[in-house]
Amino acid sequence: MKKLFFSIxxxxxxxxxxxxxxxxxxxxxxxxxxxxxxxxxxxxxxxxESPLREKDFATFKxxxxxxxxxxxxxxxxxxxxxxxxxxRMPTSSQQTQRFAKYGELKFKLNGQEITLNVYQAxxxxxxxxxxxxxxxxFVPFKDLTNxxxxxxxxxxxxxKIPPSNKVILDFNLAYNPSCAYGSDKFxxxxxxxxxxxxxxxxAGEQSYLSDKENEHKK
Numbered sequence: 001m002k003k004l005f006f007s008i009x010x011x012x013x014x015x016x017x018x019x020x021x022x023x024x025x026x027x028x029x030x031x032x033x034x035x036x037x038x039x040x041x042x043x044x045x046x047x048x049e050s051p052l053r054e055k056d057f058a059t060f061k062x063x064x065x066x067x068x069x070x071x072x073x074x075x076x077x078x079x080x081x082x083x084x085x086x087x088r089m090p091t092s093s094q095q096t097q098r099f100a101k102y103g104e105l106k107f108k109l110n111g112q113e114i115t116l117n118v119y120q121a122x123x124x125x126x127x128x129x130x131x132x133x134x135x136x137x138f139v140p141f142k143d144l145t146n147x148x149x150x151x152x153x154x155x156x157x158x159x160k161i162p163p164s165n166k167v168i169l170d171f172n173l174a175y176n177p178s179c180a181y182g183s184d185k186f187x188x189x190x191x192x193x194x195x196x197x198x199x200x201x202x203a204g205e206q207s208y209l210s211d212k213e214n215e216h217k218k
Contacts (some may be wrong), residue, residue, distance in 0.1 A: 029136045029158045033068065033172055040175065040205075051178035051186060064206040065172075066149075072171035072203035076107035076116075078162045086122050092153060092179045093187035098122040102137050102161075105169055110199050116141060116169075117194050118159065135161045140191035141174075143201040151180040151207050154191040174204025182209055 027039030041062050044050045052060060080103040088096035099119040106115050118137040124130045142154035155174045159167060177188035 029160055031168065031170065031173070033170070036173055036175075037063070037065065051181045051183060053182045056182070064208060066203050066206060068172055069203050072109070072201060074107045074109055074169050074171075076105040076167045076169045078165050078167045079104045079106065089119070089192065090190045091187040092177075092190060095187045097189060099138065099189075105139070105159075105167055107169060112199060114197060114199070115194075116197075117192065137161060138189075139169075139195070140189055141195040141197055141201075142191045143197040143199060145200045145202060149202070149206050150204075151176045153177060153180065153188065154195075155201075155204060171201050171203040174201065176205050176208065180208060 027036050030036050030039075044052055044060060044063065045057075047057065050057070081101045084101040086098045086100045089099050090096055099121055102118050102120040104115050104117055106113070108114070116139055118139050120134075120137055124134045124136075137159050139157040139159060140154055141157070143150070146152050146154060155176055157169070157171070157174055159169065177186070179186040179188040
């Protein structure tokens with residue numbers, strides 16, 4: 001089975017199906033940018049956890065990011081989805097994983113009204129050992145920077161289930177799926193069409209591989 005590494009709760013999902021994967025990291029879901037980026041870099045330098053190819057360790061100097069831009073830290077209205085059924089979300093390896101739409105985030109960015117769906121993994125609801133991770137939601141998305149400045153397959157955000165109808169959505173925390181780093185060992189969820197944004201999100205993690213290396217991912 002291919003190695004799965006989606007986000008912290010997707011890590012746990014892969015545990016539930018006996019996949020060989022990296023260990024979960026506590027910084028997924030944090031709202032602190034420094035904590036998140038330091039955690040990602042530390043993870044990437046650890047051969048046991050890193051999605052880097054072996055040949056890239058010697059030259060790895062840290063992940064590439066846009067400069068911090070508060071424009072991309074927006075207040076969103078959260079609208080929960082009632083009675084959503086689980087469906088199989090396609091991945092980069094032709095596998096699927098079961099998710100349910102948990103709700104919608106509605107916000108304004110660059111003068112446009114935007115909606116993003118947020119999802120919950122089925123495994124965190126079924127496995128008693130995973131219950132402490134039920135507060136994490138998965139937000140896969142694509143935007144008009146994909147295939148140029150950012151990974152062609154889209155990027156991810158993790159948010160905690162909000163206690164109210166207000167959420168701060170920070171695209172400076174956007175990160176690449178593990179399959180963005182050249183290895184064929186990973187299977188990454190493909191952002192649904194509903195989460196394809198008609199604008200450039202010039203914030204968060206940028207492409208790591210060259211345009212040529214990433215060509216097949218666009």
